[in-house]
Amino acid sequence: MNNSSTLDRRTCWGMFLLCMATLMYELVLTRIFSVLMWYHFASMAISLALFGLGAAALTIALAPRWFPLERGSLIAARWSALFAVGVTLFFGLFVLFRLYPQFGFTVLSFFHQPHYQPFQQGPGATSVPAGMLPALAALYLVTAFPFYCSGLAVTLLLTRHLRDINRLYCWDLLGAGAGCMAIIAVLNLVGGITAILVIAALGLAAAALFLPADAPRGRRAGLWLVLAVLTAAGIGNYVADYAEIRFARGRYEPGMIWSGWNSFSRVAVYPSQGQEQERAWGLSRSYRGPIPEQLGMVIDDSGYTTLFRRDDERFREFFRANVISLAYALRPGANALAIGPGGGKDVLVALAADAARVTAVELNSLIAEAVNERFAAFxxxxxxxxxxxxxxxxxxxxxxxxSETFDVIQASAVFGRMAPAAGAFTLSENNLYTVEAFRDYWDRLSEDGILSISRFIFERETLRLVSLGLELLKEKGVEDPAAHLVVIRERGLANFMLKRSPFTTEELGFLREEARAREYDLVFMPDARDGDSQYHRLIASQGSDAFYREFPFDIRPVSDDRPFFYYMLKPEDFLRLLTFPEQSPFEDRAILTLRNLLVVVTGLVLVCLLLPLALLRGRELRTPGTAPRLLYFACLGLGFMLIEIGLLRRFTVFLGPPIYALAVVLFALLVFAGIGSLLAARCGPGAERRMLLRLLPALILLSLVYVAVLPPVLTSWLTLPLLLRCVLAVVLLAPLGLILGMPLPLGMRAFHPTPAAVPWSWGINSATSVFGAIFAAVLSMNFGFTLTLLAGVGVYLVGLAAVWWYRPG
Structure with a gap:
C-alpha cells in the first residue's frame, strides 16, 4: 500500500473527540427538532449526519488535489474548527429567535396542527404545500453543514492512514460510542441549547489535536481564544437563558414560567388560556361548577398535560364529572394504577372517586419535579x-x-410520540398499546378489574383499541368478547373500557344513568349490539380479516414487533402517496411531511452523491473489480442500518425508558464494533478477502440467531433490576458488535491497493446509510422489526456475493 503516514496518538484522540462531538450533535438535533417542530423532524438527524459525511467523502473523491494527503493533519484541523463554527452558528439561530420571536414563528408555524388550542396560529390546510419541498431541502442542507465539515476531516484521515485504518476506525467508533453516553449527562446538566456550545468546544479540541507540531503558535492561540468565547457564552446561557427556547406548541410564550431539560425531553410550564380551561377534554357538558386554575405543561413540542390547583373539596365534582372517571365509579375504593399521569389529572380523578390507593407511573422525572417541587404550592x-x-x-x-393486582388500570391519552431513539422515521411507535401490552395489563387486573384507556375518537385510535381488546379476548378464549367491552365518549374524547369479567346488567344500567346525567354519548354497550356504527360492525365481526380488508384504514391490532399504534396507513396506500396523488384518503400532515422528507432525502442523495459519481467517474465504473467493490460498500451501509434499527427496537421494552435503549444499544454496538476493527488488524496483508468470506457468513448466522432468540430471552429477563438488564444488554450485543466492526476496515484493505478510491467507497457507504435509515423505518412501520432485521441479513448476503464476485487485479 502506498501509504507512509504514521498514525500518532494525537491524531487518534482527535478522531475520538471529533466523532464524539459529531454523534452528540446528531443526538442533540433530535431533541431540539422535537421541541421546535413535529416530533417526526427529529428523525432527520441520522440522515443529516450520514448525508453530510457522504457528501464530504464525495468532495474528496472528485477533487483530491484540494486535499493533499501530506497536509492531511492541517486540513483536518481546519475542517474540525469549521465544524465548531457551524455548530455555533446553529446556536446563534436560537439567539435570533429570542431577539425576533416573530421570525421564529414564521419559520415554525407550518409545523403545528391548526385545529386545536393552542395551535390556532398555524395554517389551516391539511395538505403539504409544494413550496415546502425547497424549504425542507434548505433546512436539510444548512443543518447538515457541520456534518459535512466533520466528514471531510474523518474521510481525509481515513484515506491518509489507510495502513492503520483498523486502529483509526476503532477510535472513530469508540468516540461515537462515548458520545451516546456523554450526551445524556450533558443534556441533564446544561440542557439542549447550552449543549450545542459544549459540542462546538469538543470540535475545537479535536482541531487543536490535529494541528501539526510545527503549526504556527497563532493558530493554536486562535483556537484557545474561540474556546474561551464559547465557554463564556455557554456559562451565560446556563445562568441567564438568553438563548433558551421560548416556544411551546408552535407559539411564542413570553410568559413561560419554567422550563427544564433532561436527556429525552424538554418540559415547559406556562399559563393556560381561559378557553383551554373551560374546554377540558372529557369534562361533562352538564357540569356547571367551578373550574380549577390550571397551568399548561408541554413536553417537547406536542406532548401536553395540565397542572391543576389542588382543592379537593371545592373541585371534587369537577374531576368526577369527567368521562375518564367511569371506571372508578364502577369500582369505588379501587386499588388503581395510573400510567403516564403527567400533571396529575388521572390521579386527581381517582382520588375524587374515592380510590383507596393510586400507583402513578410517570416516565418523565421532570414532570414529577414540576408537580412535587417547582409548583408544589400550586x-x-x-x-x-x-x-x-x-x-x-x-x-x-x-x-x-x-406482581400486584389492580382494580383499575388507567391510561388517559398517554402521549407516546417521543423523538425516535433510533434516529429513524419511526412515526410514533408506542409499546403501551400492543397486543402484548394488553396481555400484560390483563395479568395485573383483579378478577373484576377494568382497563380504562381514553383516546381522541376523531383520530380512529379508539377503533384500534377495540381491535386490540378483541384480539386479547380471543387469545384468552372468551366466548363473548363484546360482553367485556364498553366505549363511551364526551365529545372528542372516548373512554374505552375492557373488563376482565363480563359487564353485569347492574353495571350497564349504572353507566347508562351516568351517561344520561352527564350528557355522554354511548358509542358501544354490550346490551345494545344492533347499531350500525363502525364500532358495532367491528365488534360484531370479532375483528375478522374481512372487516379489516374492507375498512379504509389499517386498524388491525399491533404487536411489539410493529408497535406503530398511531400509524393507520395500509402499505399499498403509503406507496400510492409516493406518486403525489391530487387526493388522498389519508390527509394527515405528518404522513405527508414524511413522504416529502423521503423524496427530499432520496433526491439529495441521488443528485449530490450517486449522479456525480456516475458522470465524473464513468471510466472507473468500467474498471475490473469496481462494480463488486461499490456493491460491497453499499451493502455495508444499508445492512448495518437495518440491523441497528431493528435491534434498537427489540430492546426498548426490555430497558424501559427509551433513552436507556438508545444509550446502551448504540454504545454497545459502536464500542464493540471499534474493538472488532482492532481485531481485524490481525488479518495479514493479502488475506482480507478470505477472511471476509468466513466473517460475513458468521455475521449472517449470528443475526439469524438474534432474530429467533432475543424476544423470548428478553421477556424472561424483564423482571431483573435495571442495572443488571443494561449489563446483560451489553453482553448480548457484544458478539454481534465485534463482527459488525470488521467488514468495513477489512473491505477497505481488500478492495483498495492504493488510497485513491477510499473516499469514493466511503461516500457510497454513507449514501446507502442515508437511504437505509429511512428505508428501515418505512419497512418497520409497514411490516415490523423482524422483517427489518431479516432484510438486513439479506443485504449482507448480497455483500457476501460481492466479495465472492470480486477478483483482485
Missing part, C-alpha cells in the same frame, strides 16, 4: 399524598415487573 404536592405512590419508570416495563 399542586398541593400531589405525588406526595399518602394515598399516592409515585414510580418514575416506563409504564409497560413497570407492569411487566409488578
Amino acid at each position: 399542586s398541593g404536592e400531589l405525588y406526595r399524598d399518602p394515598r399516592v405512590r409515585l414510580v418514575v419508570d416506563e409504564g409497560r416495563s413497570f407492569v411487566r415487573r409488578s
